[in-house]
Amino acid sequence: MIDELNKLYFEPSSRCNLACTMCFRNTWIGEALSDMDISIFNKALDSMPDTVHTIFFGGMGEPLVHKDIEYMVGRAADKGVRVELLTNGMLLTEEMSASLLDKGLDMLWISLDSVDAGEYEQIRTNGNLALIKQNIKAYNSERAKRDDSVEFSSISNKRQAKSGSFAKLGIAFVAMKSNAHQLGSLSSFAYEYNVSDINVSNISPTGIASLNESLSSRVVSIGLGAEGSGYPRFSLPVMDSRIDSVMEGLISLLKTDFNIAAGSEPSARKRRYCKFIGEGTAFVRHDGEVAPCMALLHSGTTYLENKKRIIRSHSFGNAGQQSLCDIWDSNEYTSFRQRVRDFDFSPCTQCGGCDNIDENVADCFGNSKPTCGACLWSEGVLSCP
Numbered sequence: 001m002i003d004e005l006n007k008l009y010f011e012p013s014s015r016c017n018l019a020c021t022m023c024f025r026n027t028w029i030g031e032a033l034s035d036m037d038i039s040i041f042n043k044a045l046d047s048m049p050d051t052v053h054t055i056f057f058g059g060m061g062e063p064l065v066h067k068d069i070e071y072m073v074g075r076a077a078d079k080g081v082r083v084e085l086l087t088n089g090m091l092l093t094e095e096m097s098a099s100l101l102d103k104g105l106d107m108l109w110i111s112l113d114s115v116d117a118g119e120y121e122q123i124r125t126n127g128n129l130a131l132i133k134q135n136i137k138a139y140n141s142e143r144a145k146r147d148d149s150v151e152f153s154s155i156s157n158k159r160q161a162k163s164g165s166f167a168k169l170g171i172a173f174v175a176m177k178s179n180a181h182q183l184g185s186l187s188s189f190a191y192e193y194n195v196s197d198i199n200v201s202n203i204s205p206t207g208i209a210s211l212n213e214s215l216s217s218r219v220v221s222i223g224l225g226a227e228g229s230g231y232p233r234f235s236l237p238v239m240d241s242r243i244d245s246v247m248e249g250l251i252s253l254l255k256t257d258f259n260i261a262a263g264s265e266p267s268a269r270k271r272r273y274c275k276f277i278g279e280g281t282a283f284v285r286h287d288g289e290v291a292p293c294m295a296l297l298h299s300g301t302t303y304l305e306n307k308k309r310i311i312r313s314h315s316f317g318n319a320g321q322q323s324l325c326d327i328w329d330s331n332e333y334t335s336f337r338q339r340v341r342d343f344d345f346s347p348c349t350q351c352g353g354c355d356n357i358d359e360n361v362a363d364c365f366g367n368s369k370p371t372c373g374a375c376l377w378s379e380g381v382l383s384c385p
Contacts, residue, residue, distance in 0.1 A: 003280070003334070003337060003338075004049065004051040004280050005048065005049045005051055005052055005280050005281075005282055005324075005328050006051055006052060006053055006054065006279060006280035006281065007052070007053070007054040007055075007056065007279060007280060007281040007282075008044075008048055008052050008054070008055050008056070008281070008282055008283075008284065008324075009055075009056045009057075009058055009059065009281065009282070009283040009284065009294075010036070010041065010044070010055065010056070010057050010058075010059070010072070010076075010283075010284050011036065011058065011059025011060065011061060011283065011284065011285050011286045011297070012035065012036050012041075012057055012059070012061070012063040012065075012066040012069055012072060012286065013034070013035040013036065013059075013061040013062060013063065013065050013066045013286055014031065014032065014033050014034060014035075014059070014060060014061040014285075014286045014298075015033045015034070015035065015061050015062065015065050016060075016061050016062040016065065016088075017062055017065055017088070017090055017091060017126065018062070018088055018090065018124050018125060018126050018127055019125040019126055020123060020124050020125060020127075021122075021123060021125060021209070022123065022174070022176070022203060022206065022209070022210045022213065023060075023206075024060060024204060024206050024298070024300055024302075025060055025061075025298075025300075026206065026207070027206045027207065027300040027301035027302070028298055028299065028300045029299040029300055029301070029310065030299060031298050031299060031300070032287070033061075034286055034287065035065070035066050035067070035286060036066065036284075036286045036287070036288070037288075037320065038068055038071070038072075039320065040284075040287075040288040040319055040320035041072055041075075041284075042075070043319060043320055043323075043324075044284050044288070044319035044320075044324050045075060045076065045079065047319070047323040047324040047325055047326075048324045048325065049324070049325050049328060051280070052079075052081055053081055053082060054081055054082040054083075054084065055076040055079070055081050055082070055083050055084070056083075056084045056085070056086070056385070057069070057072065057073065057076075057083075057084070057085040057086070058084075058085070058086035058109075058384075058385075059283065059285065059286070059297065060297065060298055061286065062087060062088055062090075062091070063085055063086070063087055064087050064091040064092065064096065065091065069085075070096075070099045070100060070103055071103075073085065073100055073103040073104065073105055074103035074104060076104075077103055077104025077105070077106075078104070082106045082107070083104055083105050083106050083107075084105075084106060084107040084108075084109065084385070085100065085105060085107075085108055085109065086109040086110075086111060086172060086385060087108070087109070087110060087111065088110070088111050088124070088127070088132075089110045089111070089112070089131075089132040089135050089136065090126075090127065090128065090131060090132060090135075092108075092110075092132075092135040092136070092138070092139060093135065093138070094135075094138040094141075094142065097135070097138055097139040097142045098142045101142050101143065101146060101167055105167050106167055106168070107167065107168050107169075107170060107197075108139060108167065108168070108169055108170070109169075109170040109171070109172050109199070109385045110132070110136065110169070110170070110171055110172070111172045111174075112132070112171050112172070112173060113173060113174050113176075113179055114129075114179050114182055115129070115182055115185050115186060115189045116129075116182065116185070117129040117130065119178070119179060119182070123178075123179070133193070136169070136193050137193070139169065140169070140193065140194050143166060143167055143169075143194075146166060146167075147166050168196045168197065169193070169194060169195050169196060169197075170195060170196060170197035170198065170199065170385060171186065171189070171190065171195050171197070171198045171199070172199045172201070172384075172385050173186060173198060173199065173200045173201070174200075174201050174202070174203050175200050175201065175202055175203065175215055176203050176210075176213035176214070176215065177212070177213050177214075177215060178213060180215060183200070186198060197385075199383055199384070199385045200383070201381075201382050201383040201384070202214065202215055202216040202376070202381045202382055202383075203215070204302060204376060204382055205302060205303035205304075206300065206301055206302055206303070207301070207303070208303075210303075211303045211306070216376070216379075216381040217305060219381060220349045220376065220379050220381060221305065221349070221350070222257070223271065223350070224257055231257050231258050231259050232258055232259070233258070233259040234253065234258050234259070269379070269380030269381070270380050271378070271379055271380060272343045272345075272347070272373075272378055272379075273343065273378060273380070274293065274340045274341075274343070274372065274375070274377065274378050275377065276292060276293035276294065276377070277292060277293070277337050277340040277341060278341070281293070282324075282328065283297050284319050284324075285297055285298075285313075285315070287318075287320075288318040288319045288320035288321070289313070289315035289317075289318055289319075290315055290316050290317050290318065290319055290324070290327050291313060291314060291315055291316075292314070292316065292333070292336065292337070292340075293377065294377065294384055295311060295372075295375050295376075295377050296311070296312075296313055296314040296360075296370055297313060298311075298313050299311060299312050299313045304348065304349065304357060304374050304376075307357055307358075308358075309357055309358055309359060309360070309374065310358065310359045310360075311359075311360050312359060312360055312361060312369060312370065314369065314370040316330060316332055316333040316336070317330065317333075336370075339367070340372060343372070343378070344365060344367070345363055345365060345367055345371055345372050345373035346363035346364040346365050346367070346371070346373040347373055348363065348373035348374035349373070349374055349376075349379055356371075357374060360372070360374065360375075
């Protein structure tokens with residue numbers, strides 16, 4: 001397997017303009033709130049391997065609170081890579097949209113957990129869905145101007161020539177018991193607001209309230225929907241779900257234990273597989289620390305079933321002090337990636353019966369920090385754009 005760094009996440013800031021009730025930031029342990037120093041960003045960008053094809057601005061904070069985010073997007077685009085950014089949309093003014101597009105943004109993701117104002121503002125403290133819709137319309141208007149125009153900035157010309165398409169819009173949706181009924185409305189929202197991609201993830205339980213909102217506990221514990229789980233596999237054709245009998249049948253099927261394939265393509269989730277390592281991804285935290293995945297970016301509290309556990313962050317170097325190439329090629333980081341590909345960790349999601357589950361510092365197989373056997377991303381129930 002080729003071991004290359006292909007996708008690089010930058011966390012421009014650990015600060016956020018919202019105070020969402022279920023956010024992992026609420027459980028952070030010893031984590032500072034600050035913005036990435038531009039010198040760290042520039043050093044990381046200029047020392048990354050040539051294999052990087054995508055730069056994603058996201059992390060656990062809100063990227064648009066960083067005063068230099070437009071510069072950062074422009075510098076990334078100048079490298080000739082695909083540039084994406086995830087925002088809650090509150091600070092996405094018309095001027096900001098225009099600038100991000102002019103700088104060379106390829107894909108804007110909006111984190112949106114409900115299309116109902118009352119529900120949205122209950123989940124997202126200080127959020128305003130009407131304002132976000134207004135901002136999305138402004139972004140779409142700016143996109144349309146550029147699609148219709150024959151005149152582009154030098155950066156836009158490069159981006160157009162490289163990708164062959166214009167900037168797109170995606171929605172990142174965290175599904176919970178209280179908002180799962182909105183999935184159909186989310187589809188309608190996508191048509192109305194010209195959304196091309198929707199990424200749906202389960203919630204990461206960080207407390208009793210979010211644990212009670214989880215849709216995935218039983219899925220993980222019994223292996224439902226996973227490769228080789230032993231449940232019967234349904235190969236389903238495309239059917240018109242507006243026909244009453246079809247919908248009745250699908251609902252009754254969804255209440256049973258099964259694996260599913262759409263046509264001839266199996267859609268079983270991968271278990272004990274790290275998408276971040278598998279796809280060649282790394283994260284540069286706001287302070288320059290380089291983590292291998294979203295799960296190890298920050299220290300905080302989470303839950304597996306009803307068991308509270310502490311996740312300790314892990315860094316393989318600091319991009320402000322070392323070359324990103326050197327960090328990626330270091331013996332420690334290289335051997336960790338191989339260990340994760342082999343995934344010879346204790347099957348904590350199926351067991352959870354010993355004290356090793358309390359933290360990610362050791363497991364029953366003798367692995368030392370960081371251990372990944374209880375990671376919900378590796379179980380395919382958590383997903384990042």
